[in-house]
Amino acid sequence: MEWLQQLVNGISLGSIYALIALGYTMVYGIIKLINFAHGDVFMLGAFIGFYAIARWDLGFIPALIISMLLCAIIGVIIERVAYKRLRNATRIAALITAIGVSLLIEYTVIFFRGASPEAYPEVLANKSISILGASISTQSIMILAVTIVLMILLQFIVHKTKIGKAMRAVSHDADAARLMGINVDNTISATFAIGSALAGAAGVIFGIYYTRIDPLMGVLPGLKAFVAAVLGGIGSIPGAMVGGLVLGVVETIVSAIGYSLWRDAAAFVILILILILKPSGIFGKNAREKV
Amino acid sequence: MTEKKTLKRFASVFLASSLIVGALAGCSSSEEEKTSSSGGSSSSDGDSSEVIKIGANLELSGSVASYGSSIGKGAELAVEEINAAGGIDGKQIELVKVDNKSENSEATNAAIKLATQDKVTAMIAPATSGNVIATAQIANQYKIPTVTASGTAPNVTENEDGSINDYVFRTCFIDPFQGIVAANFATELGAKNVAIYADNSSDYAKGLAASFKQQIEANGGKVVAEEAYVAKDVDFKSTLTNLKSKNPEFIFIPGYYEEVGLIVKQARELGIDVPLMGADGWDSPTLVELAGKDALNNTFITNHYSSQDPDKTIQGFVEAFQGKFNEAPNAFHALGYDTVYFIADAIKRAGSTDGEAIQKALAETTDLSLITGTFSVDEKHNPVKSATVLEYVDGNQKFNSKVNP
Numbered sequence: 001m002e003w004l005q006q007l008v009n010g011i012s013l014g015s016i017y018a019l020i021a022l023g024y025t026m027v028y029g030i031i032k033l034i035n036f037a038h039g040d041v042f043m044l045g046a047f048i049g050f051y052a053i054a055r056w057d058l059g060f061i062p063a064l065i066i067s068m069l070l071c072a073i074i075g076v077i078i079e080r081v082a083y084k085r086l087r088n089a090t091r092i093a094a095l096i097t098a099i100g101v102s103l104l105i106e107y108t109v110i111f112f113r114g115a116s117p118e119a120y121p122e123v124l125a126n127k128s129i130s131i132l133g134a135s136i137s138t139q140s141i142m143i144l145a146v147t148i149v150l151m152i153l154l155q156f157i158v159h160k161t162k163i164g165k166a167m168r169a170v171s172h173d174a175d176a177a178r179l180m181g182i183n184v185d186n187t188i189s190a191t192f193a194i195g196s197a198l199a200g201a202a203g204v205i206f207g208i209y210y211t212r213i214d215p216l217m218g219v220l221p222g223l224k225a226f227v228a229a230v231l232g233g234i235g236s237i238p239g240a241m242v243g244g245l246v247l248g249v250v251e252t253i254v255s256a257i258g259y260s261l262w263r264d265a266a267a268f269v270i271l272i273l274i275l276i277l278k279p280s281g282i283f284g285k286n287a288r289e290k291v
Numbered sequence: 292m293t294e295k296k297t298l299k300r301f302a303s304v305f306l307a308s309s310l311i312v313g314a315l316a317g318c319s320s321s322e323e324e325k326t327s328s329s330g331g332s333s334s335s336d337g338d339s340s341e342v343i344k345i346g347a348n349l350e351l352s353g354s355v356a357s358y359g360s361s362i363g364k365g366a367e368l369a370v371e372e373i374n375a376a377g378g379i380d381g382k383q384i385e386l387v388k389v390d391n392k393s394e395n396s397e398a399t400n401a402a403i404k405l406a407t408q409d410k411v412t413a414m415i416a417p418a419t420s421g422n423v424i425a426t427a428q429i430a431n432q433y434k435i436p437t438v439t440a441s442g443t444a445p446n447v448t449e450n451e452d453g454s455i456n457d458y459v460f461r462t463c464f465i466d467p468f469q470g471i472v473a474a475n476f477a478t479e480l481g482a483k484n485v486a487i488y489a490d491n492s493s494d495y496a497k498g499l500a501a502s503f504k505q506q507i508e509a510n511g512g513k514v515v516a517e518e519a520y521v522a523k524d525v526d527f528k529s530t531l532t533n534l535k536s537k538n539p540e541f542i543f544i545p546g547y548y549e550e551v552g553l554i555v556k557q558a559r560e561l562g563i564d565v566p567l568m569g570a571d572g573w574d575s576p577t578l579v580e581l582a583g584k585d586a587l588n589n590t591f592i593t594n595h596y597s598s599q600d601p602d603k604t605i606q607g608f609v610e611a612f613q614g615k616f617n618e619a620p621n622a623f624h625a626l627g628y629d630t631v632y633f634i635a636d637a638i639k640r641a642g643s644t645d646g647e648a649i650q651k652a653l654a655e656t657t658d659l660s661l662i663t664g665t666f667s668v669d670e671k672h673n674p675v676k677s678a679t680v681l682e683y684v685d686g687n688q689k690f691n692s693k694v695n696p
C-alpha cells in the first residue's frame with residue numbers, strides 16, 4: 001500500500017505548512033501585508049519548545065502552550081515595533097521592513113546561540129502502527145490530532161467570538177470598523193498574536209516530527225507556507241488549510257514518482273501557475289479593487 | 292579554470308590580503324598562536340637554524356571549526372612528542388597556527404602569511420578540500436610542501452587537466468576509496484540488491500556514490516534504486532517509501548550527519564530495517580542525537596581510524612592523547628597527529644629544510660607506519676592505506692573490521 005503511505009507522508013507535511021500558512025493569511029487578510037518574518041516566528045517557536053522540553057523537562061502539551069504564548073507575545077511586539085508606524089506607508093515599504101525583521105530575528109538567534117543545529121528530544125513515544133501495509137507513526141497521528149484541534153479552535157475564535165467578529169470587520173473595511181467603535185489597533189494585534197501562536201505550535205510540531213532545528217529553518221517552510229496561502233486564496237482561512245495540505249501532498253507525489261530533487265521547484269511552479277491562472281486562489285473571493 | 296581567470300583571482304586575493312595585512316600589522320601577533328614545543332626554552336631565542344617551523348593553516352573558527360581545531364590538537368601532541376625525543380636531527384619543531392575562519396579566501400591569505408612572513412618549512416593545509424585547493428597555488432609558488440590531514444576530494448592533489456599539484460600531499464585516503472570499501476562490505480554481508488540515497492548537493496557524496504555503484508556492480512550486485520536529496524532537506528519519507536517498495540537488502544547513504552541523522556530515523560520509522568551504510572561524513576555525536584540510538588543499530592560507516600582498534604600503537608596514542616587533552620581522540624585528531632609525523636619523516640629523510648628536497652622525500656614515502664594505517668604515497672600524492680569499518684551499537688561506534696585497499 002505504497003500510495004497510502006505516501007498520502008500519510010503528504011498529510012503530515014501538509015498540516016505543518018497549513019499551520020504556518022494560517023498566520024500568513026490572517027495577517028494579509030487584515031492589513032494586506034505579507035509578513036515574511038512569519039517563518040522566523042515559526043523558528044522561534046521551535047526553539048522555545050526545544051528549551052522547554054530539554055532544559056525545563058516539560059512534556060509535549062506544556063511545551064506547546066508555552067511556545068504558543070511566547071510566540072503570540074513576540075508577534076505582537078513585532079507588529080507594534082516594526083509594522084504599526086508603517087500602516088499608512090506604501091506596501092513595498094512594509095514588505096521590505098518584514099524582510100528586515102526576518103533577517104534580524106534569524107541573526108539575533110545565531111548571535112546568541114550559534115548556527116549549529118539542535119536535535120529535538122523524543123518527548124512523544126514513537127511507535128509505528130501498521131494499517132493496510134502503511135506504517136504510520138503514533139507521532140504523526142498525535143501531530144495531526146493537534147493540528148485539527150488548533151484549526152477547529154481557530155474557526156471557533158474567528159466565527160463565534162467578539163474578537164473574531166472584530167477581526168472579520170476590520171478585514172472587510174478598517175475605516176468603517178473604526179467608525180463602528182471597534183479598536184482597530186487591538187484587533188490587528190490580536191490577529192498577529194493568534195497567527196504567531198499557530199506558527200509557534202507549528203514550530204514545536206515540526207521539531208518533534210523532523211527532529212532537527214536550526215536558526216535558518218524557518219526560511220523555506222515560511223516560503224512554502226506562503227505558497228500554500230496563495231494557493232488556497234490569500235486572506236481565506238479554510239483556503240490556507242486546504243492549500244497547505246494540497247502542497248504537502250503534491251510535494252510528496254513529486255518525490256514519490258522519482259523527482260525528489262524537483263520537490264522545492266514544484267512548490268514554486270505552483271505559485272507561478274496560480275498567479276497566472278487564478279490569482280485569487282482556490283477559495284479566494286473575487287478581487288475587489290478599492291479606489 | 293582559464294589562465295586569465297586564475298590570474299584575476301590571484302590578483303584580487305593578493306590585493307585583499309595586502310590590505311588586510313596592512314590593517315592588522317599592529318595586532319598580528321594576537322591572530323596567531325605559537326605553540327612552541329618543549330616548554331619553550333629553546334625556541335625563544337628565535338634562531339631560525341635551530342628550529343624547524345611548520346605552519347598550520349586550519350579552520351579554528353567558522354562553520355567547520357571542529358575539524359580544524361581537532362587537527363590542531365593532534366598536531367600539537369605529535370610536535371610535543373617529537374621534540375621530547377630530540378626533535379628532527381637535533382632541531383626542535385615549532386608549530387605556527389593560523390586561523391583561516393573556514394573560508395576559502397582566508398585560507399589563501401593564511402597560506403601567504405605563513406609563506407612570506409613566518410617563512411615556514413612545511414605547512415599543514417586546511418581540513419576541508421575546498422580550502423586546501425585555495426592554498427595549493429601558494430604552496431606550489433613558494434615551493435612549500437603542504438600536507439592536508441583530511442581533504443579527501445580527488446582534485447586536491449590532482450587538477451582537472453590531470454596535472455599534479457607538486458607541493459600538495461595528504462594523509463587521508465581519497466573519497467572514491469570509501470565507496471569501494473562500502474561496496475565490498477555490502478557484498479560481504481551477502482547483499483545483492485542494493486540502493487543508493489546520496490546528497491546531490493555535495494561532490495563528496497556524489498563521488499562516493501559513483502565509486503560504490505561501480506564496485507558493487509563489479510562484485511555482481513545490482514543497484515535497484517538510486518535516489519538523491521539536497522542538503523537542508525528535512526522530509527525524506529516520500530523518497531524512502533519509494534526506496535522501500537524496491538526491497539533493497541542494503542542502502543548506501545553517502546552524506547553529512549545533519550541530513551543522514553534524519554534519513555536514518557525516518558527510514559526506521561517506515562519499517563526499513565536493512566543495514567544502512569555511510570562514510571566519514573556521518574562521524575559526529577550530533578548523528579546519534581538526531582537519529583536516536585535504536586534507529587542507528589545495524590548501520591555502518593567507513594572511517595580513517597577507530598580509537599577502539601585493539602592495535603598496540605593506536606592504544607598508545609589514545610592514552611597519550613587522553614593524558615594531554617582529557618578526551619578520546621577522533622579521526623581528525625589522529626589525522627592531525629599523523630600529518631606531523633608524515634612531514635617530520637620526510638624532513639628527516641631529506642636531510643635539509645629545502646622545500647624541493649622535502650617535496651621529493653614526501654613523494655617517495657613508502658610503508659610509513661602511522662596511527663591511521665601504514666601507507667605509501669602513490670604517483671598522485673595520495674596515500675595507499677587501509678580503511679576501518681565501524682558499526683553503531685546503541686549509539687556507540689564499535690570497531691568492526693579493517694579493510695585494505
